[in-house]
Amino acid sequence: MAKLYQDISKIKKIDPLELDWLTLAETREIVDALGAENLRFVGGAVRDSLLGLPVTDVDVAVTLPPEEVMERLKFAKIKAIPTGIEHGTVTAIVDQQPYEITTLRHDVKTHGRHADVAFTDSWEDDAKRRDFTMNALYLDDDGNIYDYFDGLSDLANGHVKFIGDANKRIEEDALRILRYFRFLARFGIASINDDAEGLDAVVSNANKLTFLSSERIREELKKLLLGKDCAAVLALMMEKGVWRYILPDFDMEPLRRLLAVEQAIGESDVYLRLIRVLPKKMGDIREAVKRIKLSNAEMAHLMGLLHPDPRITADMDEIVLRETSYRFGIETLKSFAILNSEPEMADKLKELLSKLDGYEPPKFPIRGRDLIDMGLQAGPEMGELLLMLEERWIESNFLISRDDLLGMVTAPNLH
Numbered sequence: 001m002a003k004l005y006q007d008i009s010k011i012k013k014i015d016p017l018e019l020d021w022l023t024l025a026e027t028r029e030i031v032d033a034l035g036a037e038n039l040r041f042v043g044g045a046v047r048d049s050l051l052g053l054p055v056t057d058v059d060v061a062v063t064l065p066p067e068e069v070m071e072r073l074k075f076a077k078i079k080a081i082p083t084g085i086e087h088g089t090v091t092a093i094v095d096q097q098p099y100e101i102t103t104l105r106h107d108v109k110t111h112g113r114h115a116d117v118a119f120t121d122s123w124e125d126d127a128k129r130r131d132f133t134m135n136a137l138y139l140d141d142d143g144n145i146y147d148y149f150d151g152l153s154d155l156a157n158g159h160v161k162f163i164g165d166a167n168k169r170i171e172e173d174a175l176r177i178l179r180y181f182r183f184l185a186r187f188g189i190a191s192i193n194d195d196a197e198g199l200d201a202v203v204s205n206a207n208k209l210t211f212l213s214s215e216r217i218r219e220e221l222k223k224l225l226l227g228k229d230c231a232a233v234l235a236l237m238m239e240k241g242v243w244r245y246i247l248p249d250f251d252m253e254p255l256r257r258l259l260a261v262e263q264a265i266g267e268s269d270v271y272l273r274l275i276r277v278l279p280k281k282m283g284d285i286r287e288a289v290k291r292i293k294l295s296n297a298e299m300a301h302l303m304g305l306l307h308p309d310p311r312i313t314a315d316m317d318e319i320v321l322r323e324t325s326y327r328f329g330i331e332t333l334k335s336f337a338i339l340n341s342e343p344e345m346a347d348k349l350k351e352l353l354s355k356l357d358g359y360e361p362p363k364f365p366i367r368g369r370d371l372i373d374m375g376l377q378a379g380p381e382m383g384e385l386l387l388m389l390e391e392r393w394i395e396s397n398f399l400i401s402r403d404d405l406l407g408m409v410t411a412p413n414l415h
Contacts, residue, residue, distance in 0.1 A: 021058055026097045027094075040123065042137070062101055105117040134154050160188040174212055182227060210245055238252075248288065255273065269335065313345070371386070374409060
């Protein structure tokens with residue numbers, strides 16, 4: 001369990017033994033390979049540790065040139081991938097755990113997302129090129145914290161603040177517009193009025209979002225949707241005319257109801273939230289999905305949830321439960337129940353979801369092989385026959401036995 005630090009703004013040092021991710025054997029291998037004196041951890045791992053949040057990604061800044069990083073990792077028998085070695089970035093993989101390792105650098109010239117960089121030995125110069133003050137906190141292996149732009153105070157106050165000139169930071173990478181709103185949704189919507197310059201910059205540069213790849217927008221959008229204040233932030237984005245550069249504006253009320261339900265049951269699902277921010281018309285939905293370039297699997301999953309069966313509610317009866325669990329499967333059934341629910345039904349919904357965790361849907365007792373064994377030929381006609389038998393079985397509330405189903409195959413009135 002991550003420790004929650006009470007007064008973040010005054011922290012100068014953390015006991016390294018309190019950080020689970022820092023004491024991991026995999027992390028220790030990275031430190032041993034590169035040398036503790038040559039590295040500091042930076043970004044999300046430091047920020048989230050201070051907030052008592054779980055750490056998933058660990059980024060490492062080093063004074064070593066990238067070629068030496070590669071050599072040291074290979075010498076230590078650690079898999080090293082030159083993911084962005086021209087910009088100083090190497091990814092190390094230890095027991096399937098990735099570590100992004102980047103040599104200290106400063107921008108010589110920027111042109112959009114890409115920049116001509118020069119390596120440096122100045123930690124402060126490296127910090128200057130990062131996006132927000134709360135993401136420019138460094139931690140050495142002894143637990144000392146290095147804060148060059150008052151990021152600790154901003155983190156303590158939930159203040160999402162650009163480092164230096166906000167317009168310049170956005171000019172370097174327009175994705176920072178979405179990152180700004182994503183961090184507002186996660187940490188700082190309450191302090192939005194404390195940084196008019198930052199908000200003005202993202203709004204005035206919003207048209208630059210049209211030049212970003214769909215993949216980058218998709219990943220930031222999914223993270224934004226999972227933020228605790230995503231509804232307030234999305235409303236702000238629509239109010240300021242930013243959202244239309246991503247997807248069409250939408251009705252906030254269905255999203256707010258879903259969020260209230262999720263909060264009441266203690267669950268969240270990015271795809272259910274995504275459904276609530278999509279347009280209503282199917283043609284518009286397809287265009288929107290194309291804009292964020294979901295994978296085929298994500299697309300199929302999303303399309304399967306667009307029209308939940310209205311019978312699936314927190315208080316549906318056993319007959320509906322048996323039928324719909326068979327037709328849709330347990331996971332889709334859960335999603336439909338959540339989408340169809342209202343906050344005041346949360347207690348019944350939790351009971352249903354708990355029941356579904358151990359629920360076994362009915363299982364159709366015959367297969368095509370059974371019909372072949374009876375002398376029927378495989379093909380479209382057999383498929384139609386199986387569907388008819390299945391519907392009869394469902395209509396009987398799954399009571400028709402296997403023998404009776406097979407006996408119906410030759411019945412003259414089956415069709």
